[in-house]
Amino acid sequence: MMLPEKFIYTIKSVHKEHGERWLRKFPDLIKECEEQWSIKVLSPYELSYNFVAPVLHKDGRRMVLKLVVPGNDALHNEVEALTLFDGDGIAKMIDYDLNKGLMLLECIEPGVKLSSIKDNKQATMIITKVMKKLWKPAPRNTKLPTIFQRIDEFSNIRKTYPNGIGPITKEMLMEAEILYAHLGSTINQLSLLHGDLHHYNVLPSGKESWVAIDPKGLIGEKEYDVTQYMLNELPEQNVEETITERLELFAKQLHLSKERMIKWCFCHTILSCYWDIEDFGKASMKSVIVMNIFRKMKNM
Structure with a gap:
């Protein structure tokens, strides 16, 4: 092979x-x-x-x-x-x-992915239904990682790169570290999350039914589990409008806090950019664009 x-x-x-x-x-x-x-x-x-x-x-x-x-x-x-x-x-x-x-x-047939749905609203509505089925209250005894553990990652990145790294400035790192710690300390309810829920990890299963695949497994706040979806299948133009539509649909359909989604997404896109740099030597241009969009949104 x-x-x-x-x-x-x-x-x-x-x-x-x-x-x-x-x-x-x-x-x-x-x-x-x-x-x-x-x-x-x-x-x-x-x-x-x-x-x-x-x-x-x-x-x-x-x-x-x-x-x-x-x-x-x-x-x-x-x-x-x-x-x-x-x-x-x-x-x-x-x-x-x-x-x-x-x-x-x-085996989930026919094996196409949510990425095959090009209409942003339709795809987002599908994944909200998957999220409703998927999310559960956090189990009492688990070895799964928690979002609290990622607070230390921001601190380690900032200590290793005090002047920032690539498109991530030192100011962004400090903002994200402080914001992530605040979000973590103000969570009302912990849930069992997928941890990597996006267009390529959702498949159709039967008539008008979709299921997730490839969970990373994470204990955290529901608002955090939308972060990976925000980074995927974005258009070449009108990126902010597409993100805004997704945020509003998640807020309405899942009763999530739009403000907390935006803040979690800003923090996560910084991590995502850093992981790309760590693994491949550079961050993707789309990730950088999304990171700056969420930075602007959180300050509005």
């Missing part, structure tokens, strides 16, 4: 030497999966950070295989999140192997 060059580049950029070793062992890993679960791995979907492909079980059922570079908490968090969501608004988990970084999941 030939892996796309862009996927190979991403794995090496994000996981460094550990990713290179994983890529060298990849053919053997596929063979192990086929033998362990009596499946045949088919051509993969469009790949980003993980290998995801449809598979055919020996009994004729179609499933999805997901391979993650092991060695961090990402797979553990996803497995726990899928267990807690229990198929409510999300694709079900069938089996997994934490040591090898393997997951076998329910």
Whole structure:
């Protein structure tokens, strides 16, 4: 199986030497999966950070295989999140192997994504329905990360880059660190969140029904879980108008605070820009534009 060059580049950029070793062992890993679960791995979907492909079980059922570079908490968090969501608004988990970084999941047909819906209002209305099904009160006992842990990340970035980094100025870092801490200290209710909910992680399932896939698993405020959606599938022009429409729909349909969504989004877009710089050497122009839009919105 030939892996796309862009996927190979991403794995090496994000996981460094550990990713290179994983890529060298990849053919053997596929063979192990086929033998362990009596499946045949088919051509993969469009790949980003993980290998995801449809598979055919020996009994004729179609499933999805997901391979993650092991060695961090990402797979553990996803497995726990899928267990807690229990198929409510999300694709079900069938089996997994934490040591090898393997997951076998329910196959959602026909496999197109929310990104195929080009009308902004229609797509946003669809994802609000998914959010209503998905979000649950935070469990009492969980090892999932919380948004409070990300407060330290702002502090670490500012200490490492006291004059800012790339398009992120030192003033922005200070604003975000203070604002994030304030938002965290004023949360009324904690919820179990998806943590990476956007156009490419929502698929149609049956007539007029959509479900989420690939949760990161996060404990936090509902207003925070709209942040990734705000960064995706934005037009070349009228970006602020598109964002504003999304904010208003979320506020109306989900009874969320528009003010808190804007503030969380400003903080998160700074983190997103920094993660891009850390992994790929630069932030995307669209992320920079969105970051400055939310900075302006929060100060209005």
